[in-house]
Amino acid sequence: MESRKRQSDTAVIVPQQQRQQQQAMQFSNTTPSTRSRLRVRIKRFHGVAKWTWNAGSEDEVCGICQSPFEGVAPGAKYPGDECPVVFGKCGHAFHLQCVATWLNSQRTTCPYCRQEWEFGQSSDQRRVSEQNP
Amino acid sequence: MAQTLPMVSTEQRAHLGQLRIQAVQTRPSTVAAQEFFSGDRKSKSLPRRIRRLTHVLESWTAENGSPELVCSFSSDPRESRRQAMTAAVMACADASFLKSFQVLFRRSLYQRQQKYQQQQEEDEEEENDESSPDQEELTLFQDLRTLGWIRKGGMLQQPLGEALHQTIFKYVKTIISAEFEEENMFERVQGFKELALEPWLQDLVGPEALEQDDWSSRLSYSCAECFCLVRNEEIFDLVAEYPDSHPAVMELERVLDRTRMHPALGQALKESLIRRLNHPGANTSQIIDVYINTIKVLRVIDPSDRLLQVVTEPVRAYLRRRHNTVRCIITSLTDQEVGGDLYEELRRQDARPLEHVTAENESDDDEDDEPPDFDWQPPPPITKPKGTFFASTGVTKGGGGDILSMLVSIYGSKELFVNEYRLMLADKLLANLDFNTDKEVHTLELLKLRFGEVSMRNCEIMVKDTDDSKRIVSNIQNTLQSNDRAKAIADLASEEPPMRDPVDAEIVSHIFWPALKNEQFKHHPRLQADLDEFGAEYARLKNPRRLVWLNQLGTVQLELDVLEPQPDGTMAIETRDFSVAPLLATLIAHFEDKAEWTLEDLSNETGIPEQQVQKRMAYWVNNRVIKLVSGRDQVTYEVATTEHLLQIGNDQSAAFASIDDDDHGQGVSLAAQEEEDLEVYESYICGMLTNLGQLPLERIHNMLKMFVTGSDVKYNKTPQQLGMFLKHLCKQEKLECGPDGMYKLVKK
Incomplete structure (x- = not known):
C-alpha cells in the first residue's frame, strides 16, 4: 500500500492525451522555467534474483546431508519445491527428506541438539509445513 | 674373332690393335654417329637426322663394313648392327641428347592432345573424319622402331615415360x-588415354609392342597416379569445400584404391592443414569446420580412421592450445545459425552416448594400471586391401566414434564441454526475456543423450528455474494486480487503477548456476520499492523462501521523455526507448527527481564508486539524454535539452539504444567462475607459505597436486591458471612476489 502511494506521486502514468493536458496544467501552475525535465517510465523491469531458504547464513548446510539448503538432498531431483527445508521447534533446519529418513529410523530427536523433534516454524515465524506439501 | 686368331707376336698384336681402331673409326656406325652429331645438326632437325641414321643402318650390309670387326651382340646380324649403331650414337651423345627426345615426344603428344580435344568438341556437332596422322611423324616413329630405340629396354624408354607422364x-x-562437383572425372581421363594416348603409342611402338609391353595398363596406372598427384596438390580445398566436393572425394577414393597413395595424400593434407590452419590468423570456428570436414573426407577415403589420426593430430594439438575452442564447439552445437555441420551432428538420429574419453596426453599416466596387452597385433596397413575381406573390421579400436566424440576427445574430458555449455546457457537464460525455453529444453535433451543425464543435471535445473520463474512471475503479477483493483474499489477511485511498473524476475537456484556477478548497489527508491513489493509477494507465495536480488543482472526497458517548456507556454516532448542494465536505470531514474546531479551525489546515492558511476553515465551522455554541465568544479550532469537530444534524433535507429553490452549479457564470466574454483586453494597456499617461507610457482603447483586430492576438491589447474590466481592474491595484498619469482606471505 505504501508503494502505491509512492507510485502515484512520483510516476504519473496516464494515457497520452490526458497526460499532455495535465502537463499543460502543471506548467501553467508552476513558475515559468526553461529547464528541461526528464520523465522516466519503466515499461518492464526484468530482474535476476536468487532464492534462499532463509535458514541461517549463506554457507550453512543441512546437518544431515552436508549439502547447502538451496541444493538438493540425496534422492531429490530438483531443488526448491521438491526439496523443502523444514525447521524444528528447536530452531534447527534440515532438508525434509533428510530429517524424514532420520525420523524413520526409530529416532525422535533433533540430530543437532537431541531435543525431542517437533516440526516448528522458521526463525521468522512463518508457517512451513502446509506450504510445502 | 680375335680369340680364334693364331698365335701372334707383340708387334703383330700392336699392329692388329691399330687396325682395329682404324676399323672402328671407319665403321659405318661410327661415321654415321659422327655425322649425326656433326656441326650442321642445327640446320637439320632431329627427325631428319634420324632418317639419315636409319638410312645408314638399312644400307649397312656386310659388304661395306669389315664383317669380322662388327662386334656381335646377337646371333641376328641385323640386331648386332642395330646395337652397334646405338652404342656408337650413345658414345658420341652429350647429356641433353635424351632430353631432346623427351621434348620431341612431348611436342608430338601435345599435338595429339590438341587434336583429341578438338574432336571432343566437334563430336557433338558432326562425326569428323579421321584426320590423317602427320606423315613425317609416322616416318620418324618408323625409324625409331627400326633403330630399336623405343622398344622395351631401349634407350628412349625413359624420355618416353617422362614425356607421357608430363603430358x-x-x-x-x-x-x-x-572441379570438385562433377562426377566421372577419371572416366574422362581414361577416355583421353584410350582415344589419344594409345593410338599415339601404337603409331610409335607398333601394335605388337603395344600389346606385348602392356602399355595399356601402364598408361592406366600413370593416369591414376597423376589423378592422385593433382588431387594431393589441392587436397585442402577439396576438404574445405566438402560436402560440395563429395563427387570428387568419392572418385578420389576409387582412384586411390588403385594407386595406394594414401600415405602421400595424408602427408599432403597434413602439411596443408598445418600451413593453412595452425596460425593465429585462422578463426577457431573455421579451424573446427575444416577439421570436421577432414574427418568426413578421410572417413570416405579410409574407413579405418588411422589416416585420420595421423593427419589431424597437429590440428588437434593446436586446437587444444586455443582458448576459445570449447566455446566455439558448444556454440556451433547449439546455435542453428552458427552451427551448420555440428548443429546437424547433434541432431543425428543414431546418436550414441559419448563413451569414456581420455585425453591423449593423460593416457600415458593411466597406462601403469593396465596389464600389458600380449595379444597386440600391428594394425593392418592404411591402404585398404582390395575386396571386402577386411571391410567388416572397418572401424578399428582407437579411432571410431562420431564427429562429436572426436571433438570432445581433443580435450579428453566432457566435463569441460558441459561446463562451457552451462556458462553459455546461463548467459542465454539471463538474456531470455520471454521465459521461453523450448529451444533450450530441446538442445538439453539432445545433449543429455550424448553427455549423459548426470552431467547435464545443473543445466536441467537452470532451465527448470526459468520455467518456474515464468509461472511464479505471472502468479505474482496477477496477485499484485488484483490487489490494486481491490484497493481501487475500496478507495472508490473513479478511474482505473494506476498502472504499476511491471517487474518480473529470473529466479535462480544459485547453487546450480555458474558464479553470478553480485556487486550490490543502492537502487533508486522507486525501483527498490518495486523490487521489494515483488520480493514480498514471492515470500508470501513461497514461504519461507526469500528473494535476494542480483542487482547487476537483468534488463530494464525504459521510455524516457524529455520535457522542455517552450516560450509560448507549450511543452516540447521528446521520447526515447531504451533497454538497459538495472544500474543504468537507477542512475537515470534519479534525474526524474532532480534535473541536475553532481557525480559525487550520484555516487553517494547509489553506493558505488565515482569512477564506476562516471563510466556508466557515459552511456546516457552518449545517448544524449544527459549532458555534462561545463564550467563547474565538479563533474555535473543535467537533463539534456530537446534540441541537444535531436541533434542525432533525426536518425531514430541510432537513438534507439540497444542493450549496453559492456555490463549486460555477460552476467557469467569464465574468469569469475575460475576464480571461485581456485579460492578453495587459498588456505592451502597460505598454510604452505607459512611453513616454508617462500616458494616459486612451480613448487606450489606441485605441492597442490600432491596434497589436494580429497574427494571434494581435486587440484586440476594448470600452472598458468595458478599463476593468475597467485597474481590475484598479490593484488589483494595477501601474498607478494619477489623479483626472483618467489611467492611469500605479506607480513602484517
Missing part, C-alpha cells in the same frame, strides 16, 4: 583441377 599430368590437371 598426362598436365592434361589431368587442366581437366580435374578445382
Whole structure:
C-alpha cells in the first residue's frame, strides 16, 4: 500500500492525451522555467534474483546431508519445491527428506541438539509445513 | 674373332690393335654417329637426322663394313648392327641428347592432345573424319622402331615415360583441377588415354609392342597416379569445400584404391592443414569446420580412421592450445545459425552416448594400471586391401566414434564441454526475456543423450528455474494486480487503477548456476520499492523462501521523455526507448527527481564508486539524454535539452539504444567462475607459505597436486591458471612476489 502511494506521486502514468493536458496544467501552475525535465517510465523491469531458504547464513548446510539448503538432498531431483527445508521447534533446519529418513529410523530427536523433534516454524515465524506439501 | 686368331707376336698384336681402331673409326656406325652429331645438326632437325641414321643402318650390309670387326651382340646380324649403331650414337651423345627426345615426344603428344580435344568438341556437332596422322611423324616413329630405340629396354624408354607422364599430368590437371562437383572425372581421363594416348603409342611402338609391353595398363596406372598427384596438390580445398566436393572425394577414393597413395595424400593434407590452419590468423570456428570436414573426407577415403589420426593430430594439438575452442564447439552445437555441420551432428538420429574419453596426453599416466596387452597385433596397413575381406573390421579400436566424440576427445574430458555449455546457457537464460525455453529444453535433451543425464543435471535445473520463474512471475503479477483493483474499489477511485511498473524476475537456484556477478548497489527508491513489493509477494507465495536480488543482472526497458517548456507556454516532448542494465536505470531514474546531479551525489546515492558511476553515465551522455554541465568544479550532469537530444534524433535507429553490452549479457564470466574454483586453494597456499617461507610457482603447483586430492576438491589447474590466481592474491595484498619469482606471505 505504501508503494502505491509512492507510485502515484512520483510516476504519473496516464494515457497520452490526458497526460499532455495535465502537463499543460502543471506548467501553467508552476513558475515559468526553461529547464528541461526528464520523465522516466519503466515499461518492464526484468530482474535476476536468487532464492534462499532463509535458514541461517549463506554457507550453512543441512546437518544431515552436508549439502547447502538451496541444493538438493540425496534422492531429490530438483531443488526448491521438491526439496523443502523444514525447521524444528528447536530452531534447527534440515532438508525434509533428510530429517524424514532420520525420523524413520526409530529416532525422535533433533540430530543437532537431541531435543525431542517437533516440526516448528522458521526463525521468522512463518508457517512451513502446509506450504510445502 | 680375335680369340680364334693364331698365335701372334707383340708387334703383330700392336699392329692388329691399330687396325682395329682404324676399323672402328671407319665403321659405318661410327661415321654415321659422327655425322649425326656433326656441326650442321642445327640446320637439320632431329627427325631428319634420324632418317639419315636409319638410312645408314638399312644400307649397312656386310659388304661395306669389315664383317669380322662388327662386334656381335646377337646371333641376328641385323640386331648386332642395330646395337652397334646405338652404342656408337650413345658414345658420341652429350647429356641433353635424351632430353631432346623427351621434348620431341612431348611436342608430338601435345599435338595429339590438341587434336583429341578438338574432336571432343566437334563430336557433338558432326562425326569428323579421321584426320590423317602427320606423315613425317609416322616416318620418324618408323625409324625409331627400326633403330630399336623405343622398344622395351631401349634407350628412349625413359624420355618416353617422362614425356607421357608430363603430358598426362598436365592434361589431368587442366581437366580435374578445382572441379570438385562433377562426377566421372577419371572416366574422362581414361577416355583421353584410350582415344589419344594409345593410338599415339601404337603409331610409335607398333601394335605388337603395344600389346606385348602392356602399355595399356601402364598408361592406366600413370593416369591414376597423376589423378592422385593433382588431387594431393589441392587436397585442402577439396576438404574445405566438402560436402560440395563429395563427387570428387568419392572418385578420389576409387582412384586411390588403385594407386595406394594414401600415405602421400595424408602427408599432403597434413602439411596443408598445418600451413593453412595452425596460425593465429585462422578463426577457431573455421579451424573446427575444416577439421570436421577432414574427418568426413578421410572417413570416405579410409574407413579405418588411422589416416585420420595421423593427419589431424597437429590440428588437434593446436586446437587444444586455443582458448576459445570449447566455446566455439558448444556454440556451433547449439546455435542453428552458427552451427551448420555440428548443429546437424547433434541432431543425428543414431546418436550414441559419448563413451569414456581420455585425453591423449593423460593416457600415458593411466597406462601403469593396465596389464600389458600380449595379444597386440600391428594394425593392418592404411591402404585398404582390395575386396571386402577386411571391410567388416572397418572401424578399428582407437579411432571410431562420431564427429562429436572426436571433438570432445581433443580435450579428453566432457566435463569441460558441459561446463562451457552451462556458462553459455546461463548467459542465454539471463538474456531470455520471454521465459521461453523450448529451444533450450530441446538442445538439453539432445545433449543429455550424448553427455549423459548426470552431467547435464545443473543445466536441467537452470532451465527448470526459468520455467518456474515464468509461472511464479505471472502468479505474482496477477496477485499484485488484483490487489490494486481491490484497493481501487475500496478507495472508490473513479478511474482505473494506476498502472504499476511491471517487474518480473529470473529466479535462480544459485547453487546450480555458474558464479553470478553480485556487486550490490543502492537502487533508486522507486525501483527498490518495486523490487521489494515483488520480493514480498514471492515470500508470501513461497514461504519461507526469500528473494535476494542480483542487482547487476537483468534488463530494464525504459521510455524516457524529455520535457522542455517552450516560450509560448507549450511543452516540447521528446521520447526515447531504451533497454538497459538495472544500474543504468537507477542512475537515470534519479534525474526524474532532480534535473541536475553532481557525480559525487550520484555516487553517494547509489553506493558505488565515482569512477564506476562516471563510466556508466557515459552511456546516457552518449545517448544524449544527459549532458555534462561545463564550467563547474565538479563533474555535473543535467537533463539534456530537446534540441541537444535531436541533434542525432533525426536518425531514430541510432537513438534507439540497444542493450549496453559492456555490463549486460555477460552476467557469467569464465574468469569469475575460475576464480571461485581456485579460492578453495587459498588456505592451502597460505598454510604452505607459512611453513616454508617462500616458494616459486612451480613448487606450489606441485605441492597442490600432491596434497589436494580429497574427494571434494581435486587440484586440476594448470600452472598458468595458478599463476593468475597467485597474481590475484598479490593484488589483494595477501601474498607478494619477489623479483626472483618467489611467492611469500605479506607480513602484517
